[in-house]
Amino acid sequence: MDFTVSNGSGDRNESPKEITVDFGPEAADTETVGQGGAARAEQPTDGTKKPELLPNHRAELRASGLTDETGTANGVYSESDPKEVAALINWSVTRAKLLGPVLVYPHFDRDGRPLHHAAVKPDRPRDRADKPGKVKYENPRQRPNRLYVPAGARGALGEPTAPLLVTEGCKKALAATQHGFPCVSLPGVWCWVAPREKKNGKKVGKLALNHDLAGVAWKGRRVYICFDSDAASNSDVARAEKALAEVLIRHGAEVRVVRLPAEPDGAKNGLDDFLVRHGAERLRQILNATNPAANPKPEAVPIDATAFTESGYTAVRGNTFHCVLARDEDTDELVVAKKTKLANFIAKIVGETVTDDGTEQAREFAVRVEQGHKPARVAGVPVERFGALDWVVEKFGPTLVIQAGSGKRDHLRCAIQEMSGDDIPSATVYTHTGWREIGRRWCYLHGAGAIVPSVPGVPVSPSIDVRLDGAASGFQFPAPLAGDALRGAVRASLGLLDGLVPDAVAFPLVATVYRAGLGPADFALWLSGLTGAQKSELAALAQQHFGAGMTRSRLPGNWASTDNALEGLAFTVKDAVLVIDDFAPPTSRADADRQHRTAERLIRGQGNSAGRQRMRADGTLRPPKPPRGLILATGEDVPRGHSITARLGVVAVRRGDVNLARLSACQKDAADGLHAAAMAGFIAWLAPRYANVRGGLDAERVQLRDQFVGQFSHARTPDIIANLLLGLRYLLAFAGDIQAIDRPQREELWRRGEVAFRALAGQQGEHQRAADPVARFPEMLGAVLSSGRGHLAGPDGKEPGAPPSVAAWGWDARESRTGFGEARVSCQPRGRKIGWVAGEEVYLDPDSAFAALSELAHEQGQAYPVTQQTLYRRLKESGVLVRTDGDRTAYPVTLEGVRRRVLVLAADFLLGKPGQPGQPGLAKGNTGSFVPVVPVSGTGGGTESTNGRHAHADELFTNDVEVFAP
Structure with missing residues (x-):
């Protein structure tokens, strides 16, 4: 509702209506003031006895437009006794004397009962401590702030629909109420806030209405907050005004913040000043024109x-x-x-x-x-x-x-x-198998966890998590056995050497298995043979040493897989045998070339311990990921390339080599987990001494290799044999140490292994010669001449006169008779001319000869293994070229009247006669004797006794090995 102004004198000081607001028991708890103040505050206010006012105080009230009746109705009086003043404001008398006489505004509840609380306005106000100016009003020290309710406003408090003004200062509330605007006042703009806790000298906590204000019925009431005209420019007053409005709105009031205008000369207006200067009607207009305050921000709820x-x-x-x-x-x-x-x-x-x-x-x-x-x-x-x-x-x-x-x-x-x-x-x-140093221990990782040695002084490692996915998931060891169970498993593994296949097959197979467990190796074993030779079954028996589930039908690798898949698998499978089965290049030349390239890349990576370089998305290089296990491949064919076969131990498996009855028995042992148990036991035996074994392994390999240097056609062959011997050596050391075999058995197995590996070396030479481009050169050139793809001419360009016959040099000799019956022989060249022959020398045209060789290789479904320049350089290095021009392979010769650069070879070299310079063959030498040198049990890898001589096997076997479970 809007305010209206009465037509009378404005006297609203008649007896108030009974109100329902209860200021509560807190008022009764207020400390009683002194007798002087109490007597005056409690005297009747019906006008029969007027409060005493000093002249200056009366003048002050009248200056604010207040009538004597208003003062009397509200008990306003003057007090000059310092004791009474001290009692009113809870001060000492000495301090109270300094204030002089004071104008007292007693506080009453809504029923007119005194609250024993008063605000006083001293004649001699004290200075402010915090800022310039005087303290105009004093309120009781160490007592709660109370709401000042003029007598004429008490009835409005009990009616929620009645508008109510809120201001600062008793005199202003009296002036507004006297003019028909029920108004209550606060002793200060922040004095509506309930007491709050102090932290670090600052009040904290939620802003809430104090006891007196909280008892007012605010819901649905229109409230006008009307502070002095400088409220908007005084930031502290503005904050208090805004905060009070927000709290009252939350209590359900409709709040309007009134902006009283200042005077043109800048003089400040309070409510009393404004009413004196502009009257009640102007105030009514301002009140009715004031819009409701905006809804406050959501209440700032304290948070944790x-x-x-x-x-x-x-x-x-x-x-x-x-x-x-x-x-x-x-x-x-x-x-x-x-x-x-x-x-x-x-x-x-x-x-x-x-x-x-x-x-x-x-x-x-x-x-x-x-x-x-x-x-x-x-x-x-x-x-x-x-x-x-x-x-x-x-x-x-x-x-x-x-x-x-x-x-x-x-x-x-x-x-x-x-x-x-x-x-x-x-x-x-961990996502790989094999040896890994974890927590100062060499552990062997596999799909079911890790085999961890017990090392004195080294704390037990926490559980080791190994995750092998896809084809690598089958690499799982059982818990290592001990005693008779372990000896039985090892004998089952050694059973592969007992009548299953010829020793030339069995020993490389078994030695490869145990060599893989020792760590990185730079060769691969290749089981080669026709279909039906049981190659895959033999490979599975080796593979099942690293997981019983990897049977013939579940081998981890296959040559039909992609390059990336095989490279990834070969990187994951570390220090273990990895079978890649069934190398059988398809009839499609493109597919065959792809499979040969895959094999070449993988075997070359195995031999060189190198992988393909790859880039990350950000352009940086990833670490190479070469094969880290020992590849055991099977196939009907062998990869092309001399350098590739040099990295292979090629084992020929023929139909009928495999004893099928023994194969079934060995397969049962493998399926029962005996082979995997034997390998797990070997790893557990090796683990506590692996640091020493690993450190001395290369020296042991070199020592064994040196006994074969110069005995084979390729420098890598002795290294392959030495690696196989290492595998056999450590297997026999392990088996002897746990008493699975005795001394005579060890010596016999070593002797048989030596013989088998020498046989393998011989086969290796044949494979290497078949892949050697220099060794193949005379064979393929002879094929070019004999097949009619090319011919050699005499120095004059006609049929050659060099022995043995023109047919050997690619010519057809046809006999005919003349009309007189005389015999006549005519020679016709076949194919292109690739060179000349004169006496004991052949002169090849470099380009024509290599083109003919390449065409022949192409017709055979393959490319010539090396380039033209590489082939001729190797011919020179091998001594096949009998004449060269310094560093140049071609030698200048005049043929058919033209000076030409040609390759000069001995004619007998092309005719295949033995003993020619550069013709490949096995070197001969003394193989020496083999004494098995095995590591000392518990020390791992020592190959010499303390007196410097090679130790015999019997001297190095002991029985103090502990087998550690994962």
Whole structure:
């Protein structure tokens, strides 16, 4: 409702109506003032006895437009006795004397009962301590602030529909009420606030109405907050005004903040001043023109800082928010100043997995997502993808929504990380097999965990997590056995040497298995033979030493797989045999070339311990990932290339070589896990001494290799034999140490192995010669001449006269008779001319000869293994070229009257006569004797006794080996 002004004298000081507002028992608890003040405050206010006022005080009230009746009705009086003044404001008498006489404004409750509380206005006000000016009014020290309710305003308090003004100062409230505007006053603009706790010298806590104001019926009431005209320019007053309005609005009041205008000369107006200068009607107009205050900001609810991260992120009812936190300027409590929704889900990192493949580490976060009432879900997110948040929908579905807006993805990423906390569990997962030094122990990793040695003084390692996927998942050892069980398993493994296949096949196969367990090797074993020769079955028996489940039908590798798949598998399988089965190049030349390239790349990587270089997305190089196990391949064919076959131990398996009855028995042992148990026992036996074995292995290999140097056609062959001998050596040392075999058996097995490996070396020479481009050169050139693809001419360009016959040089000799019956022989060249022959020398045209060789190789479904320049350089290095021109392979010769550069060879070289310079063959030499030199049990890898001589096997076998379970 709007205010109206009465037509009378404006005297609204008649007896108040009974009001329903109860200021409560707090008033009764107020300390009683002194007798002087009490007597005056409690005297009747019906006008029969007027309060005493000093002349200056009466003049002051009249200057504010207040009538004597108003003063009398509200008990206003003067007090000059310092004792009474001291009692009124709870001061000492000495201090009270300094104030002089005071004008007293007693406070009454809504029923007119005195509250024993008064505000006083001294004649000699004291100076302010905090700023310039005087303290105009004094209120009782150490007592609660009370609401001043003029007598004429008491009835309005009980009527929620009655408008009410709120101001600062008793005199202003009296003036407004006298003019028909019910008004209550505060002793100060902040004195409406209930007492609050102090922290660090500052009041903190929620702003709430004090006891007196809280008892007023505010709901539905129109309230006018009317402070002095300088309220808008005084920041402290403006804050108090705004805060009071917000609190009253929350209590249900309709609040209007009144702006009284200042005078043209800048003089300030309070309510009393304004009414004196402009009258009640002008005030009514201002009140009715004032609009309701805007709804306040949401109440600044104090928050628990622990619910927010350092940067203000929090999760509320399944949503993620970014909040700007601030200290409320009024309460000094931590509140949310601004809240921004980031996503309709909550995500936290609950774990970190470091995937270690032996050359590099990849990190993955386990992210747990909660959304609404759905069950929580967890998914792995690679670290490099985490920041982009492009995994959210991919991993958890389309209902997860990241809010649109600049920077929100960055905030959400930060929120996930901060809300996850610092205590995120981290685990390392190894993704390869083989030896790995973990916690100062050499451990052997496999799909079911790790074989860990017991090392004195080294704490027990925590559980080791190994994850092998796909084709590598079958590499799993059982728990290592001991005693008779272990000896039985080892004898089953040695059973592969007992009548299953000829020793030339069995010993390389078994030695390869145990050599793989010793660590890196730079050769591969190749089982070559026609279909039906049981190559794959033999390879499976070797493979099952590293996992009983890898049977003939479940071998890990196959040559039909892609290059990348095989390279990845060969990198994962470390220090173990890796069977790649069935090298049988297809009839399609393109497919055959691809398979040969795959084999070449893989075997070359095995031999050189090198992998293909790859780049990351950011352009940096990834570490190479070469084969790290020992490849055991099977195939009907052997990869092309002399350098490739030099890295292979090629074992020929013929039909009928395999004893099928023994094969069935060995397959049963393998399926029962005996072969894997034997290998697990070997690894467990090796583990505590592996550091020493590893350190001395290369020296042992060199020592064995040196006994074969010069005895074979290729420098790599002695190294392959030495590696096989190492495998056999450590197998026999292990088997003897656990008493699975005795001394005579060890010596016999060593002797048989030596013979088998020498046989393998002989076969190796044949394979290498077949792949050697120099060795093949005379054969293929002879094929060019004999097949009619090319011919050699005499120095004059006609048929050659060199022996043995023109047919040997690519000519047809045809006999005919003349008309007189005389015999006549005519010679016709076949194919292109590739050179000339004169006496004991052949002169090849470099380009024509190589073109003919390449065409012949192409017709055979392959390319010539080396380039033209490489072939001729090797011919020169091998002594095949009998004449050269310094560093140049071609020699100048005049043929058919023209000076030409040609390759000069001995004619007998092309005719295949033995003993020619450069003709490949096996070197001869003394093989020497073999005494098995085995590592000392428990020391691992020592190959010499303390007196410097090679130790005999019997001297080095002991029985003090402990087998350690994973």
